[in-house]
Amino acid sequence: MRLFHCDQCGQLVFFESVHCVNCGAALAYLPDCDDVGAMAALDSDTPTPVPGPLWQRITSRAGSSSQRYRMCANRDQYQACNFAIPADAPHSLCSSCRQTLVLPDLSVSGNTLRWQKLESAKRRLYYTLARLGLHPDEPSWTPHYQFLADVPDQPVVTGHANGLITINIAEADDDERVRRRVALHEPYRTLLGHLRHESGHFFWDKLVRDGGDLDSFRQLFGDERQSYPQSLQHYYANPPSYMQWSGQHVSAYASAHPWEDWAESWAHYLHMVDVLETAASYQTRMTMAEGSPSVSMGDPFVQPAPSFEDMVAQWVPVTLLLNSLNRSLGQQDAYPFALSAGALEKLRYVHEIVRRPHPLHSAPVHALAQSSEG
Secondary structure (H helix, E strand, C coil): CCCEECCCCCCEECCCCCECCCCCCEEEEECCCCEEEEEEEECCCCCCCCCCCEEEECCECCECCCCEEEECHHHHHHCCCCEEEECCCCCCCCCCHHHEEECCCCCCCCHHHHHHHHHHHHHHHHHHHHHCCCCCCCHHHCCEEEEECCECCECCCCEEECCEEEEEHHHHCHHHHHHHHHHCCCCCCCHHHHHHHHHHHHHHHHHHHCCCCHHHHHHHHCCCCCCHHHHHHHHHHCCCCHHHHCCCCCCCHHHCCHHHHHHHHHHHHHHHHHHHHHHHHCCCEECCCCCCCCEECCCCCCCCCCCHHHHHHHHHHHHHHHHHHHHHCCCCCCCCCCCCHHHHHHHHHHHHHHHCCCCCCCCCCCHHHHCCCC
């Protein structure tokens, strides 16, 4: 995630920001220009497809843009979104919130906060997919979501089926998520990680199966036609040791079935591009050994496209820095992984699949990186 700056005062602001802490300007993320904008309320009686207050972006201290916007209805009603919508759009919800088809019962105590956390993580996924050119307006290429709560004798299973991603809202509770992480022997478990993983299943259908890459996939990941239920049953009944899975997989769960291997590798690749973009946005430079030249973190979305080797060369030092910072605060490692050659080869495969042109890309893979941060 790159950094943003307030249009009104130049202060550093963030993707989730709704107000500038320096000047108080209202802020919104504008998907149509891939930027966070400072917004000024308008007094206007101009009719729009959906009634509501209108806003303009403050493009400089001297003026405003001509584009008019409305805030997503989930911002006004629930403080659950910070996206804006062009005023002439026929929707009350933004492009991210419209992807959520089923909400938990918000009359239940705590569910509104859980849903807000889920939507926040989903918007981060939305951003990364858009930067990769994988968020076209074509509905068949857009994942949808349902956020559900357990009911007696009907536990909600997080997963993906036919384009619909289901998330158990209990994952939004820190204590419950940690309990499951420990019980399932997972070193890393986050809401964003869940969403990235499940989106991997969705894009396997689009990029691998429908993209004509089943043969190359099977050569590297294995044959996905083997029984999925039996594979998972075997995995949970016989958890693999570190030595059994680490040579060829990014995680233990990736060893359960070729579909899970792909989804875990896909999620890990999205981790990489997001962290590297953040490091580049902060103009991070690192020296790994005394007397050696420093390494500058490059934006993985800016042309010329970085090679996978370049990304890995930057990834290793930045994760060491990340873990060292966490340890300085008495926290566990934020990145509890050591990537083997086999795991890296699968990440390279994801890199090559996602970076090549596809018929329904919303734009060339790197074109979305050209907007400024100002």
